[in-house]
Amino acid sequence: xxxxxKLPINVKLIFHSLxxxxxxxxxxxxxxxxxxxxTHYFVYSLTVSLLIFLILLLLFVFQLIxxxxxxxxxxxxxxxxxRKGEVKNISDINLTSNLEPVESEIREMYSQIKNxxxxxxxxxxxxxxxxxxxxxxxxxxxxxxxxxxxxxxNGAISDTKVNKHFxxxxxxxTVHLSNLVNDLIDISMxxxxxxxxxxxxxxxxxxxxxxxxxLKPFADEKKIELRFVPTEKNIQVFGDRARIKQVxxxxxxxxxxxxxxxxxxxELIEENKNIKIVVxxxxxxxxxEDLPRIFERFFRxxxxxxxxxxxxxxxxxxxxxxxxxxxxKVEVVSKVGVGTEFSFRLKK
Ligand SMILES: Nc1ncnc2c1ncn2[C@@H]1O[C@H](COP(=O)(O)OP(=O)(O)OP(=O)(O)O)[C@@H](O)[C@H]1O
Ligand SMILES: [Mg+2]
Numbered sequence: 001x002x003x004x005x006k007l008p009i010n011v012k013l014i015f016h017s018l019x020x021x022x023x024x025x026x027x028x029x030x031x032x033x034x035x036x037x038x039t040h041y042f043v044y045s046l047t048v049s050l051l052i053f054l055i056l057l058l059l060f061v062f063q064l065i066x067x068x069x070x071x072x073x074x075x076x077x078x079x080x081x082x083r084k085g086e087v088k089n090i091s092d093i094n095l096t097s098n099l100e101p102v103e104s105e106i107r108e109m110y111s112q113i114k115n116x117x118x119x120x121x122x123x124x125x126x127x128x129x130x131x132x133x134x135x136x137x138x139x140x141x142x143x144x145x146x147x148x149x150x151x152x153x154n155g156a157i158s159d160t161k162v163n164k165h166f167x168x169x170x171x172x173x174t175v176h177l178s179n180l181v182n183d184l185i186d187i188s189m190x191x192x193x194x195x196x197x198x199x200x201x202x203x204x205x206x207x208x209x210x211x212x213x214x215l216k217p218f219a220d221e222k223k224i225e226l227r228f229v230p231t232e233k234n235i236q237v238f239g240d241r242a243r244i245k246q247v248x249x250x251x252x253x254x255x256x257x258x259x260x261x262x263x264x265x266x267e268l269i270e271e272n273k274n275i276k277i278v279v280x281x282x283x284x285x286x287x288x289e290d291l292p293r294i295f296e297r298f299f300r301x302x303x304x305x306x307x308x309x310x311x312x313x314x315x316x317x318x319x320x321x322x323x324x325x326x327x328x329k330v331e332v333v334s335k336v337g338v339g340t341e342f343s344f345r346l347k348k
Contacts (some may be wrong), residue, residue, distance in 0.1 A: 006239070021064060028060040071099055075106075082110060101200070133298045137312065138178055141173035148173075176312070183314035186246075187297065190321045197325050199242040204237045204275060204346070205230045209265055211248045219256050225263035226256070231270045237346040243322045250315045250343045251279040259283030259313070274345040285336035294332070295320045 005130055035056060039049040081087050095103040141220055148170040157163050189195040212228055219226040248266070255264040263281030269276040286294060286301055293299045298313040316330075323330045323344045334340035 001331040021067070024060060024063050024067070025062075025071050028056060029061075030232075071096070074099065075102060078106060082106075084201050096301065134184065134277070137298065138177070141177045141180070145170045145177075146171045180312045180314070183312050183318060186318050187314060190318070195243075195321075195325075197243060199238055199240055199326075201236040201238055202241050203234050204268060204277070205234050205339055206250065207245070208268070211245060211252060212266065215249065215252050215256065218253070219264060222256060224256055224259055224261070226252075227263055229265060229267040231268045231275065235268075235270065235275055237275050237347060237348060239326050239346050240322075244324075247344070248277070248279070249341060250319050254315060255279050255281035255283065255340070255342075262339070270344070270348075273348060275348055276345050278341060278343040280339065280341040282339040285338055285340055286332075286334040287336055288334075291334060293331060295330070310334050 014262075032053070035049070035052045039045075059226075078093060078095060082093075087093060087110065087118060090107050093103060093107050093110060097107075117322060148166045152163060152166055186195070208228055208230070212226055216226055252264060252266065259281045260283065264282075265278075265280045267278040267280065269278065290299075290301045294301070295316050297317045300311060300313040320330055326344075326346060328345045330342060330344045332342050334341065
């Protein structure tokens with residue numbers, strides 16, 4: 001059974017190998033025939049015949065070895081050129097037609113290594129950018145806090161006109177700093193895979209009531225109406241309660257933060273297998289050219305405005321990771337001056 005299944009492959013392999021040396025083989029056979037004819041008609045000695053056969057065989061083997069050495073040195077030269085970075089493009093990898101299978105293997109390997117290197121370079125660039133952004137974001141509030149404290153210590157503490165104001169400013173920056181550090185911890189947990197999700201069924205409507213009551217004072221302060229449109233039935237969804245709360249809070253806080261007048265609505269829409277959760281606002285909107293970038297870390301459409309509101313620019317990056325961990329995705333539609341709608345789906 002085993003022999004039967006291996007035999008055709010071996011025969012195929014032999015034919016394949018023979019195809020590489022067909023020129024030499026034909027030459028050898030031709031010379032052998034000539035030698036047989038010559039010895040048969042002109043030389044009547046077996047020793048001479050054998051000698052001629054031996055010489056031909058030696059020539060054949062020598063030719064084969066020479067050819068192999070040439071091929072190996074051709075492959076070696078190509079490898080050295082790749083190592084030295086002289087090969088810029090996959091089409092620069094060319095070997096003689098005999099070595100076609102080796103050539104395609106080298107091309108394959110080259111493009112795989114090139115892709116891996118490009119990916120590592122991209123990661124390295126992102127890491128540097130991230131580190132630069134983190135340092136910059138940390139430096140700003142720390143310098144500000146330092147500045148206010150120094151001013152207060154230098155005498156402003158007894159100036160009743162400014163002392164409270166400076167302390168409030170310093171406090172705002174500590175809030176910002178603490179938000180930033182918490183977001184960074186989340187991002188790092190996501191990256192190291194430590195953000196474990198604990199999936200279970202829970203009633204989504206009850207849950208949204210909790211989020212709304214947490215954020216109502218924030219909306220009231222800005223005189224923005226915070227509305228909830230539930231589904232007809234109280235439906236259970238499958239997900240990580242705590243993390244989904246983080247997502248909803250982030251999206252709703254954004255909606256309130258970037259809305260001046262009007263309302264913020266959280267709506268649940270029942271679909272076949274999912275519940276679509278929509279957070280809609282009547283706020284400033286996001287310009288179309290910025291929409292593809294809002295999930296990037298530290299990206300803010302209006303840096304100053306976001307910072308004033310205590311924003312770090314990490315919120316949506318975290319939202320995206322959490323929603324994707326629920327095998328879903330965040331969708332966004334927005335119109336400048338009209339409003340924004342973020343949505344994602346959870347399994348029923
Ligand atoms: N509902 C929205 N309306 C208008 N712009 C928005 C809205 N949500 C997000 N944005 C824009 O996207 C940017 C990124 O949002 P993200 O939540 O990641 O950061 P942030 O709100 O600035 O800070 P934080 O990390 O504290 O949430 C915001 O700075 C803002 O410019
Ligand atoms: Mg935010």
